[in-house]
Amino acid sequence: MQRNQTASCASVVWTLARVALTAMAVSGHAVTAAEAQRRGEPGGPGGFGRAMRGPGGGPHGMTALRQLDLSDLQRQQTQVVREQNADAVRTTGEQIRAARQALQDAVTSDVVDEGTIRSLAADLATLEGDAAVQRAYLHAQVWQLLTPEQQARATEIEAEMKAQREDRRL
Secondary structure, eight states: OHHHHHHHHHHHHHHHHHHHHHHHHHTTSOOOHHHHHHHTOTTOTTTTHHHHHOSSOTTHHHHHHHHTTOOHHHHHHHHHHHHHHHHHHHHHHHHHHHHHHHHHHHHTSSSOOHHHHHHHHHHHHHHHHHHHHHHHHHHHHHHHHSOHHHHHHHHHHHHHHHHHHHHHHO
16 A cells, blocks of 8 residues: 555655746746646657656656646745745756757767766766756645645546556557
8 A cells, every 4th residue: 555655645746846847937937848748849858858757757747736726826926836846846857958959969979988878877966966856846845835635636537647647658
């Protein structure tokens, strides 16, 4: 039972992180790798987008937030969270895009330099780890703003989205 609760909590973390990151992208504060992937821009399929966006990704985060019937105060508070984190998210996204491009350039170079490729891949992994930590902080900040009922609904929404993803995989 504990394992299922932990897995469920992790799913909700991803959902709310997508909510916050997508909300920033939609509001013009940042274009994240997840948003770029959704738009079909660099960082899309085959790139690093999956690591940035987590399971499922895409525009579902905003839908989830809308389905939670946030109060006006909660909307204002989530906007403050987005604004407080926008520069850090944007900077990390830019760093990841640059690291991804450097790695791609090394991979497609005329000469294979395994040391450089491994070093660039490690740098990219570190940046993706930084982005994951940012998502965790964003999730924690947004999660605190929700009522227990909204938290329960967010968990239900994630379960529904997970079931839809599983259906699409078949």
